[in-house]
Amino acid sequence: MTAALDLAGLTKVYGAKTAVDHLDLAIPQGSFYGLVGQNGAGKTTTLSMGVGLLRPDGGTARIFDIDVWADSGRRAKELVGVLPDGLAMPERLTGREVLTYLGLLRGLPERVVAERAEELLALLELDAAENTLVVEYSTGMRKKIGLATALLHAPRLLVLDEPFEAVDPVSAATIKEILRGFVAGGGSVVLSSHVMALVEQLCDHVAVIDKGRVVAHGTLAEVSGAGSLEKRFVELVAAGDGGAAKGLSWLSS
Numbered sequence: 001m002t003a004a005l006d007l008a009g010l011t012k013v014y015g016a017k018t019a020v021d022h023l024d025l026a027i028p029q030g031s032f033y034g035l036v037g038q039n040g041a042g043k044t045t046t047l048s049m050g051v052g053l054l055r056p057d058g059g060t061a062r063i064f065d066i067d068v069w070a071d072s073g074r075r076a077k078e079l080v081g082v083l084p085d086g087l088a089m090p091e092r093l094t095g096r097e098v099l100t101y102l103g104l105l106r107g108l109p110e111r112v113v114a115e116r117a118e119e120l121l122a123l124l125e126l127d128a129a130e131n132t133l134v135v136e137y138s139t140g141m142r143k144k145i146g147l148a149t150a151l152l153h154a155p156r157l158l159v160l161d162e163p164f165e166a167v168d169p170v171s172a173a174t175i176k177e178i179l180r181g182f183v184a185g186g187g188s189v190v191l192s193s194h195v196m197a198l199v200e201q202l203c204d205h206v207a208v209i210d211k212g213r214v215v216a217h218g219t220l221a222e223v224s225g226a227g228s229l230e231k232r233f234v235e236l237v238a239a240g241d242g243g244a245a246k247g248l249s250w251l252s253s
């Protein structure tokens, strides 16, 4: 079956730093895929190149077999909803205005945009902030309006960079429910997270990224093995250096 997202030989170099190093990864259709890695491992760079936000130095990214970086890229972008890291938003608009603006830009009929915006704002508990400008939003509210913009055009693939970061537990439960429902309806999700328990709870597949490369991938059970994902993750990326808690002797009285 065609992968929902297929990354092959993806590479990004910043000066002397190779952020993403010939990375190969296929996200199967209908999967709920978690991407985990330490700070600076290359998750955001990978996802940004995968959805057409950051031009790769090498390799290809295909969404349902459509090349994101070729002329066909626009068609690929219709199939994907993206929650990027550090989302740039029209700051002087309210949440509803943002959804209306982006929905109309995507060519959705006005009535459809209005109905979906209403539903998303209520579901994500942003309707109470009806008259609040995005510039005044809290970090968690920005995540939620970003997620709403990713969902608005009913994509077939969701690519979410740290969707639960700074989101309160009540809203997180709602988002989990939305995402589970999306996958149950045939959609595919790939999300990055540092929270292993969350990935274990939500995802059926996981890839561990280290220094811009995939060091383990497969079903959750295949990657985790007999223990927890966290244990396996630390084994894979820290290679048991065990020195993390040393030092700072001046902190103990």
Ligand SMILES: Nc1ncnc2c1ncn2[C@@H]1O[C@H](COP(=O)(O)OP(=O)(O)OP(=O)(O)O)[C@@H](O)[C@H]1O
Binding pocket: 014, 017, 018, 019, 037, 038, 039, 040, 041, 042, 043, 044, 045, 046
């Ligand atoms: N615009 C840039 N210029 C230079 N280096 C960059 C740039 N963007 C990312 N990098 C570097 O590329 C590497 C990968 O960064 P990236 O943001 O993809 O990691 P990440 O896995 O998403 O990290 P985190 O979990 O902290 O968000 C890091 O070493 C980072 O410093």
